[in-house]
């Protein structure tokens with residue numbers, strides 16, 4: 529092949545792969561399973577994350593989130609199924625893939641004797657087009673701690689540094705495993721702002737979190753997994769039914785007779801979700817005013833004091849509890 533033909537072929541290949549890549553999903557997981565010994569922790573999981581999407585993976589402890597994320601990052605191999613990250617195999621094409629992804633780990637496996645700036649300089653050296661270190665330190669709120677050795681950083685500062693490490697290489701796709709766990713409210717807000725900025729720059733983000741409000745605020749779509757299986761996948765608005773106000777929540781003494789409440793004509797369901805905290809769903813759309821009349825009449829007739837009453841749609845936390853039967857923990 530002549531040099532010209534070869535260049536043309538390369539250009540066509542590059543153009544072709546670019547067009548292909550642009551239409552591709554950032555992450556494709558198909559039928560992925562993983563066991564530790566005889567314990568299957570991920571069970572035929574399939575989902576995809578679009579380019580520029582913020583995708584949250586939720587699930588109770590031990591649901592298989594970290595195993596999934598670590599497999600997507602190329603640190604574990606799937607027993608079954610196919611995984612494509614930016615169109616590439618995370619293990620066999622790791623050399624091409626690694627410069628394009630950023631990973632914020634749950635554990636801050638950073639060099640304890642190096643300063644925050646030295647750690648970022650070290651990681652910047654692995655990338656072709658790293659971010660400016662001082663700007664990044666400023667963005668994550670670590671300017672004043674730039675010369676502090678990692679072992680002397682507070683827990684929250686270590687998380688900020690782990691986030692900066694994930695972003696130093698200007699990644700196309702970022703994995704954030706419980707990014708705000710252990711952060712103070714200010715750092716949490718900064719992290720949320722950074723996630724939104726990344727999204728505006730069309731960076732794809734896979735997020736795991738135990739914070740339902742974090743998922744609700746940030747994620748375009750949420751997947752809930754339990755025992756390694758996908759049990760829900762949709763936008764937060766669709767999952768919580770934000771379009772229809774069909775839920776009444778109230779606080780009253782614990783131990784009310786929920787079956788009796790559920791038997792009222794306009795009430796579809798009545799549950800005590802936590803002691804003294806009740807959730808009621810309407811039987812039909814639009815019957816909320818009737819539900820309120822029936823509920824307050826019932827409470828008055830039984831001489832029950834009401835301390836809070838909210839009307840609206842379900843929350844992600846309600847759905848999570850209902851689907852998994854597990855309390856969310858931070």
Ligand SMILES: Nc1ncnc2c1ncn2[C@@H]1O[C@H](COP(=O)(O)OP(=O)(O)OP(=O)(O)O)[C@@H](O)[C@H]1O
Pocket residue numbers: 564569587588589590591592593594595596
């Ligand atoms: N290396 C390992 N060897 C054996 N079992 C493991 C290993 N890593 C994880 N497990 C088990 O696999 C299951 C899934 O763990 P995983 O960490 O993926 O869950 P998770 O959803 O991330 O949980 P958490 O919310 O607690 O971080 C758990 O029962 C865990 O004990």
